[in-house]
Amino acid sequence: MSVTSALVERTATFLEGRLSRRNLINRSAFVGSAVAVGAGMDLALKPGTAYGQICECGNAGCGCGSTCCAGFSEFCCSVSGYNYCPANTVMGGWWLADNSSYCGGPRYYMDCNATCSCDAGCGSGFCEPGCDATHCGCGPAGCDSYLTGCLQFRYGQCNQNVACMGRIVCRVVACVPPWQVDPSCTTAVAVDNATAEQNEPCWTPAPPTVPVVSIAPSANSGGYAVLTVFGKLYTYGDFPADGDASGLPLNASMVAAAPCPSGGYYLAAADGGIFDYGGAPFHGSMGGQPLNARIVGMATTPTGLGYWLVAADGGIFAFGDAPFHGSMGGLPLNAPVVGMAATPTGLGYWFVASDGGIFAFGDAPFHGSMGGQRLNAPIVGMAATPSGKGYWLVAADGGIFAYGDAVFYGSAGSIHLNEPVVGMAPFGNDAGYWLVAADGGVFTYGAAPFLGSPA
Numbered sequence: 001m002s003v004t005s006a007l008v009e010r011t012a013t014f015l016e017g018r019l020s021r022r023n024l025i026n027r028s029a030f031v032g033s034a035v036a037v038g039a040g041m042d043l044a045l046k047p048g049t050a051y052g053q054i055c056e057c058g059n060a061g062c063g064c065g066s067t068c069c070a071g072f073s074e075f076c077c078s079v080s081g082y083n084y085c086p087a088n089t090v091m092g093g094w095w096l097a098d099n100s101s102y103c104g105g106p107r108y109y110m111d112c113n114a115t116c117s118c119d120a121g122c123g124s125g126f127c128e129p130g131c132d133a134t135h136c137g138c139g140p141a142g143c144d145s146y147l148t149g150c151l152q153f154r155y156g157q158c159n160q161n162v163a164c165m166g167r168i169v170c171r172v173v174a175c176v177p178p179w180q181v182d183p184s185c186t187t188a189v190a191v192d193n194a195t196a197e198q199n200e201p202c203w204t205p206a207p208p209t210v211p212v213v214s215i216a217p218s219a220n221s222g223g224y225a226v227l228t229v230f231g232k233l234y235t236y237g238d239f240p241a242d243g244d245a246s247g248l249p250l251n252a253s254m255v256a257a258a259p260c261p262s263g264g265y266y267l268a269a270a271d272g273g274i275f276d277y278g279g280a281p282f283h284g285s286m287g288g289q290p291l292n293a294r295i296v297g298m299a300t301t302p303t304g305l306g307y308w309l310v311a312a313d314g315g316i317f318a319f320g321d322a323p324f325h326g327s328m329g330g331l332p333l334n335a336p337v338v339g340m341a342a343t344p345t346g347l348g349y350w351f352v353a354s355d356g357g358i359f360a361f362g363d364a365p366f367h368g369s370m371g372g373q374r375l376n377a378p379i380v381g382m383a384a385t386p387s388g389k390g391y392w393l394v395a396a397d398g399g400i401f402a403y404g405d406a407v408f409y410g411s412a413g414s415i416h417l418n419e420p421v422v423g424m425a426p427f428g429n430d431a432g433y434w435l436v437a438a439d440g441g442v443f444t445y446g447a448a449p450f451l452g453s454p455a
Helices: 003-015 021-036 041-045 047-055
Strands: 089-100 105-114 168-174 212-217 223-228 233-237 254-259 265-269 274-277 295-300 306-311 316-320 337-342 348-353 358-362 379-384 390-395 400-404 421-427 432-437 442-446
Touching: 089 168, 212 432, 223 254, 254 295, 265 295, 306 337, 348 379, 390 421
Parallel strands: 212 254, 212 421, 295 337, 337 379, 379 421
Antiparallel strands: 089 105, 105 168, 212 223, 223 233, 254 265, 265 274, 295 306, 306 316, 337 348, 348 358, 379 390, 390 400, 421 432, 432 442
16 A cells, blocks of 8 residues: 555544545545645655644644634635636536525535646646645635635536646535536536535625626627526627526526527527527427437527527427428537537528537538647637628637638637637627627627627
């Protein structure tokens, strides 16, 4: 048995009768990871020092038994001011506490791990402390806070494509399932009922501006709407404000908004649910029906009498007068589909995958793709030109790729972004485009005007 393994095992044995399972895992993971990344060889050589490190919360001076030394992460609303994973973190996993009086039933805890600026130590799944831009200590209330930046641990149900993460900065607590907060989360359950009654006065408030998932142009391109994961819709310019789903109990997160050419608009959820507003006709949905993959985008027909939904596996669902021209459902994909656009005739459509691959159906012409080429960041969306003879792809770093008659007006690919770009919308008769980031920031290019943003 290695020195590291022996140390973790002795720590676990000593604490086993004193801690909940998660508490124990976190403390042991902290010590084991500290040794594994070489944070202090004296920890490996002096097990007593290792236990002292756990008890003192990274030398924060708190005695054993304090809140900070309970082995749990601090609430994000205390660390960052709101109940979402803060900037430069990514959700790494979640657990459930049953019978919480705060939620009247299940309560969900989601770990926000720091992102890594370098890959040192990533062979273990966690980058070295010097790469994650955080530090180990107590939260804002000192010994009355929980830990922040100390634990290298993840349950792993969220953002499984992110192979290397940093330490846990804080945790989001909510009464809604994690996959409604971060669509990358799976439903695999871990349980720790000992956390059911933990509380901070700020755990429930959350600004309705984040996280943003989509931007949609108005039917006349004189405005746009920004949609959040919880169904809040912010409208600007001539985009009508006819309501949203923010006050509804949602079974799944929102993923897309689309204008109806005959008036009104639609919101689409990851489970295929459709919400219609402003007189937009409802033609059916996939809500309540089994899906092989989550819905990631939608498009409307030019008549306003139909729409398509596209799933991450390339499956297409056509409603109303939207014709089915083929799909990638059941076929192998190198990367998941992340969005779609329709031709102006309504007789074809494109899908785009996160690796930049393009799939064209019906009268949608193929003009090129980024499939098989190196990307600095994954593709997150696309938009078609008014002629239907070109399209743009947008990446999470704000990079723009133009094909066919799509004009390149600039991109955010060379600037620092506080949050990744999540979508784009075209403006006018091929006159420009808007980009939107997860924090609600809107970026304008060409003649596209800035009309406001929730950021």
